[in-house]
Amino acid sequence: MQTGSPARTAPKLYEILSKRSPCRGGEAAGIIEMTIHAPRVAAKCHAGQFFMLRVDERGERVPFTFSDWSRDEGWIRFIFMVVGKTTSALAALEVGECVHDLAGPLGKATDVPGTGSVVVVGGGVGTAVAYPVARSLCEAGREVRVIVGARTADLLILIDELDALPLAELRVMTDDGTAGEQGLVTVPLAEMCTGGNAEQAFIVGPAIMMKFAALTAVDAGVPATVSLNPLMVDGTGMCGACRVSVDGVTRFACVDGPDFCAEGVDWDELMSRQRFYLEEERASREHWERAERAGRERLHDRCDCFEQGGESRA
Numbered sequence: 658m659q660t661g662s663p664a665r666t667a668p669k670l671y672e673i674l675s676k677r678s679p680c681r682g683g684e685a686a687g688i689i690e691m692t693i694h695a696p697r698v699a700a701k702c703h704a705g706q707f708f709m710l711r712v713d714e715r716g717e718r719v720p721f722t723f724s725d726w727s728r729d730e731g732w733i734r735f736i737f738m739v740v741g742k743t744t745s746a747l748a749a750l751e752v753g754e755c756v757h758d759l760a761g762p763l764g765k766a767t768d769v770p771g772t773g774s775v776v777v778v779g780g781g782v783g784t785a786v787a788y789p790v791a792r793s794l795c796e797a798g799r800e801v802r803v804i805v806g807a808r809t810a811d812l813l814i815l816i817d818e819l820d821a822l823p824l825a826e827l828r829v830m831t832d833d834g835t836a837g838e839q840g841l842v843t844v845p846l847a848e849m850c851t852g853g854n855a856e857q858a859f860i861v862g863p864a865i866m867m868k869f870a871a872l873t874a875v876d877a878g879v880p881a882t883v884s885l886n887p888l889m890v891d892g893t894g895m896c897g898a899c900r901v902s903v904d905g906v907t908r909f910a911c912v913d914g915p916d917f918c919a920e921g922v923d924w925d926e927l928m929s930r931q932r933f934y935l936e937e938e939r940a941s942r943e944h945w946e947r948a949e950r951a952g953r954e955r956l957h958d959r960c961d962c963f964e965q966g967g968e969s970r971a
């Protein structure tokens with residue numbers, strides 16, 4: 658008879674291996690870090706790419722960016738903010754449960770060409786994208802500075818992980834001054850760009866922050882790359898939902914991006930398209946929350962959105 662501890666059973670495909678609040682604000686902040694067993698996706702993903710996930714067989718596909726991965730152990734990690742129905746349903750899953758499916762890696766990996774210094778700017782949950790990009794630039798031997806911004810200290814993520822990278826500088830900015838320096842990311846960005854400490858910029862975060870950070874860099878003569886986050890439906894270039902205008906040309910963020918040269922981006926169009934389904938998204942979340950309170954078992958037993966034809970945003 659064999660003795661010792663029993664062998665751990667292999668994780669199931671798309672099983673949630675860990676789940677935690679990655680910021681000081683804890684669960685109340687509505688930001689969650691999840692690690693999922695997805696060995697074939699982990700084997701191929703690179704910084705800046707994303708994947709589409711469905712919580713259950715009738716759920717919509719939502720895009721998330723890889724914040725970390727292990728090719729050896731076969732997992733991917735991402736950080737998401739609970740904003741609507743699907744992210745609420747995802748947040749309700751626990752370790753040991755599985756998401757229905759996950760497709761990726763999608764989009765082009767981040768490429769900041771050249772050999773010079775780079776400043777990486779992450780705003781809010783966008784820091785989850787900034788971290789692997791900064792790490793890969795450090796691995797490539799670039800001189801890397803990082804600026805992270807959040808509304809308040811409770812919402813800051815990945816500061817310890819960024820601190821562990823061989824960065825030339827890490828600046829933390831909060832709107833209310835509860836951590837780091839008080840102010841917007843554009844303040845240290847302007848200093849770095851005009852002071853000759855950044856030859857290129859990579860910027861990711863809310864569209865309004867990307868717009869003004871990109872203007873700051875470009876005004877100082879520093880070319881900027883931005884990672885765009887329009888609404889997406891299929892993530893494979895077929896539906897047109899993620900179209901953005903860059904240099905007056907229509908591009909699909911899911912296959913041509915998500916990274917684009919900032920100078921040509923039509924920011925007003927991006928922000929207006931992001932708001933296009935606000936009313937439907939609000940109604941969908943309210944349906945889900947009402948049904949959740951009613952305590953029914955499965956997501957789509959809990960939610961009458963499907964019967965109401967409320968799933969599509971294309």
Ligand SMILES: Cc1cc2nc3c(=O)[nH]c(=O)nc-3n(C[C@H](O)[C@H](O)[C@H](O)COP(=O)(O)OP(=O)(O)OC[C@H]3O[C@@H](n4cnc5c(N)ncnc54)[C@H](O)[C@@H]3O)c2cc1C
Pocket residue numbers: 707719720721722723735736737738739740741742743744745782785885886887888889915931934935938939941942
């Ligand atoms: C390439 C890409 C990568 C992304 N990576 C991440 C990530 O790593 N972490 C993360 O928290 N979020 C990420 N997002 C945004 C994320 O996909 C949305 O928050 C999610 O789809 C919301 O779904 P929902 O059903 O919960 O909310 P919904 O009810 O559909 O929407 C609620 C609100 O969320 C916002 N929203 C919805 N869809 C998007 C979207 N595609 N992009 C931006 N805002 C959106 C809108 O303001 C909307 O009003 C990414 C988006 C893209 C396009």
Ligand code: FES
Pocket residue numbers: 888889890891892893894895896897898899900909910911912
């Ligand atoms: S999400 Fe890009 S074309 Fe459909």
